[in-house]
Amino acid sequence: MSASDEIRAAARAAGLDKLTDAQLAEFAASRTAARGYAAKLPKDLSWTEEPALTLSLTPRREATS
């Protein structure tokens, strides 16, 4: 598989099958950027360290008539 075929396949896998050639070039650059971000994640996160989430449950509300 050529590099451009690989990029097109990756874009399709992400649901992006209408990108023009210029937009595929943007997608290719964005993959490099994403890998760059991921490479900087710390490698020492313990399984005990939970994610920061915004989920905050509340009791059910009273029904309104």
Next chain:
Amino acid sequence: MSGDLGYLGLMQAGELIRTRELSPVELTRALLDRIERHDGRINAFIRVTPEAALASAKAAEAEIMAGGWRGPLHGVPFGLKDIIDVAGVPTTSHSKILLDNVAKTDAVVTARLKAAGGVLLGKLSTHEFAIGGPSFDLPFPPARNPWNRNCHPGGSSSGSGAALAAGFVPAALGTDTGGSVRNPASMCGIVGMKPTYGRVSRRGVFPLSYSLDHVGPMTRSVRDNAVLLNIIAGHDADDPGSANVATADFAADIGKGLKGVRIGLARHLYAEAPVASSEQLAALDAAAEAFRALGAEVREIRLAAYDDYITCNRIILTAEAFAIHRRWLAERPGDYGALTRQRILPGASIPSADYIDALRLRQRLIERTSAAMTNVDVVLTASSLDPTCRIDDAEAVARTYPRQVRQPFNVTGQPALAMPAGFTRDGLPLSLQLVGHNFEEAMVYRVAAAYEEATRWCDRRPPGLD
């Protein structure tokens, strides 16, 4: 009332209206006239709504004359970043994608401003979807900096910052996911607050990143900013991120002075790697001395490593933004501006495990930052590392993006305020940032107001806007 009304502050205007020395209609007409005369060169507004504004102003005037004064915003004009819904008015997000997106209801913040009697003048420019700009390939031109119209006003709440600096409105709202209230505040020489995450409802505001988005007040003075936050803050049971925390008067501690206040100087975030420009660095050093002279105890502290905050923000922001935009990116990729696509697309290639790890890193950073601030009341650090640059120099604009200290506090969710800290030799604004403990905006305003009163940088006006 005679004289130029363009630079009346929110509180000044509100008081003149309360005492019937100034008519809301007169003020609204004066600002609409100012927008008409100058905005063709600044592009702060996407859409001015003069008929609705004058109708609101007339209603406010009648109510006040009948003894029904509602508070400091009653009869005072304001503007909204065009990702915030106003019933019956398009929310375009500065994008071709949403050109015809007429809002059915008001955002919660819009409703609060209207209930306080504010007069909406219109919708303000933004970077496309609060991320893609400044861009010249969108349906509306980018806002320009009133201090130098060849320069970038910062973003993404670019129209809000520009409108305030140009004297078009005394109050505006912006949103801040990676610094988008504080960046234009820094570049335009005004005051911008990103409140604590959950302090202000996001309902009715087009999202960029659910867990990083904040709505914040933008004004020309610290007290005005606190008063505007008083109006928009409060729990919203229908916003899943809203904090059920009591609000008090955020301006209550302004004027109490800085004796006994402990300020942590996070110099490592702007004087190691990356390093601020020499003029910005000098302004921050001078600010630290000014705080000492005002009676505060200032000592250096170290928060977490700069790169960890940035990595965390980037992964969460792009992953969440891609989730929001992927259907339109799949169906209408050409309807986005190129910069928007380029900034959102990395989210398509972030594995779920990396997103989760970024959220775990976020919790670690929240805890480490809080621990580092145990013995201080606020943190003083940089907002931008450089003054603004030419808006048509794409490479210069791109270089400014990683050269800022705003994203750390979207990650931690703490209140963070950017304000003027001087001017360059070329007359462009310099800035500083003050960061508080969660839900302690009142302390941030106390410290900021003392500095503002001592320096009065807020009194300078951009040239050529008489």
